[in-house]
Amino acid sequence: MAVRVGFVPHLLPLRRSFSSAPVRRADFTHAVIGAGVVGLAVARRLASTEGTSTILLERHASPGTETSSRNSEVIHAGLYYGTDTLKAQLCIQGRQMMYELCAKQGIPHRNTKKWIVAQDDEQWGACLRVHKHAQSLGIPTRILSQEEAQRREPEVRALAGVVESESTGIVDSHSLMTYLHGDFENRGGDCAFLTPVTRIEALDGGRAGYRIHTTSAEDGSETSITAETVINSAGNSACHINNMVLPPARHLTPYYAKGTYFSYSASFPRPSVLVYPATLPGHAGLGTHLTLDLSGRIRFGPDTEWVDDPTDLRPSRERLATAIPEIRAYLPNIDEAAIDLDYCGIRPKLARGGSSVNNGSGFQDFIIREEEGFPGFVNLLAIESPGLTSSLAIAERVHSLLHK
Numbered sequence: 001m002a003v004r005v006g007f008v009p010h011l012l013p014l015r016r017s018f019s020s021a022p023v024r025r026a027d028f029t030h031a032v033i034g035a036g037v038v039g040l041a042v043a044r045r046l047a048s049t050e051g052t053s054t055i056l057l058e059r060h061a062s063p064g065t066e067t068s069s070r071n072s073e074v075i076h077a078g079l080y081y082g083t084d085t086l087k088a089q090l091c092i093q094g095r096q097m098m099y100e101l102c103a104k105q106g107i108p109h110r111n112t113k114k115w116i117v118a119q120d121d122e123q124w125g126a127c128l129r130v131h132k133h134a135q136s137l138g139i140p141t142r143i144l145s146q147e148e149a150q151r152r153e154p155e156v157r158a159l160a161g162v163v164e165s166e167s168t169g170i171v172d173s174h175s176l177m178t179y180l181h182g183d184f185e186n187r188g189g190d191c192a193f194l195t196p197v198t199r200i201e202a203l204d205g206g207r208a209g210y211r212i213h214t215t216s217a218e219d220g221s222e223t224s225i226t227a228e229t230v231i232n233s234a235g236n237s238a239c240h241i242n243n244m245v246l247p248p249a250r251h252l253t254p255y256y257a258k259g260t261y262f263s264y265s266a267s268f269p270r271p272s273v274l275v276y277p278a279t280l281p282g283h284a285g286l287g288t289h290l291t292l293d294l295s296g297r298i299r300f301g302p303d304t305e306w307v308d309d310p311t312d313l314r315p316s317r318e319r320l321a322t323a324i325p326e327i328r329a330y331l332p333n334i335d336e337a338a339i340d341l342d343y344c345g346i347r348p349k350l351a352r353g354g355s356s357v358n359n360g361s362g363f364q365d366f367i368i369r370e371e372e373g374f375p376g377f378v379n380l381l382a383i384e385s386p387g388l389t390s391s392l393a394i395a396e397r398v399h400s401l402l403h404k
Contacts, residue, residue, distance in 0.1 A: 031227035070345030094393035114168035155269035229376035259302020266338035
């Protein structure tokens with residue numbers, strides 16, 4: 001059942017099983033802000049708990065219209081992150097959950113495998129470090145012989161070697177989000193679209209819950225609801241939501257890493273595996289890599305460009321000139337005339353120039369925490385790659401934070 005803006009469907013005098021300070025007559029036990037893939041997964045998981053009520057607030061007209069629909073749609077293995085990081089733990093757990101859910105529910109996906117390719121000794125050293133680290137985490141990887149690599153993908157150049165990730169795949173993210181949205185509503189959850197959050201009051205410091213003020217994107221009308229808990233899964237707007245609740249000393253500044261994707265219209269060459277260049281220290285992403293969609297269409301990207309505006313989604317032809325040499329390094333016979341601009345996405349960051357992998361300076365892990373002094377306020381910050389893969393595991397973690 002969708003919630004109409006300005007309409008409070010019920011007042012629930014529920015007692016929190018996870019707090020000694022119950023909220024009386026709150027409209028909902030849980031309010032999730034942001035209906036990207038992570039917000040959908042979190043809301044769905046919370047709605048499955050008996051005796052609770054969950055509302056999902058989204059400023060756009062439909063779910064998953066920002067980062068969740070502008071990514072590579074890769075089911076990541078969890079190769080690049082330190083053993084003790086949330087990115088490693090939740091990616092590995094989430095990958096297994098993702099494959100199981102997709103198989104059970106008929107969500108289109110495929111285990112494509114992934115090659116990490118090296119062209120020189122420095123890059124090969126980076127590949128071997130990834131391989132060794134993966135083995136320590138129990139992630140299946142293997143070193144391919146030159147003969148096997150040449151036989152399987154003769155057009156992919158890897159002068160110094162290839163490490164194959166055997167559990168990497170792809171998923172139709174739109175089908176996944178459609179399922180999560182539908183299952184959330186089937187579990188009794190409510191969705192309020194075109195409902196941007198404008199202000200949040202922590203009632204008695206959160207001990208009496210939260211009053212969430214919204215404005216209708218359709219007619220500008222204002223309304224508010226109360227919730228015992230608030231889960232901030234607002235993606236590129238997560239810092240903005242954080243700053244509505246926490247005191248100025250704990251405010252955050254958002255940074256935005258724009259990634260441009262490139263299409264490929266020629267029929268040759270057309271590898272059947274994902275191809276990633278070796279990642280060297282200091283990079284903000286994983287390089288301009290080759291991914292596939294479920295129809296076999298090739299796309300390249302994303303690259304990394306720092307921008308100040310999270311709505312700056314226009315592809316720039318200048319990025320194409322930079323990307324082509326990076327692509328040609330591992331796919332030398334590429335038809336440059338068939339490469340064109342496709343689309344852009346924005347990755348939420350908490351610092352400019354930081355690394356999204358654990359072999360670079362300034363590595364930023366996922367932040368998933370119930371904020372000290374604000375019971376029931378859970379922040380999900382810097383949820384970039386591998387957020388899609390980790391989404392179901394993130395949902396489990398949020399549930400465990402709230403239902404201790």
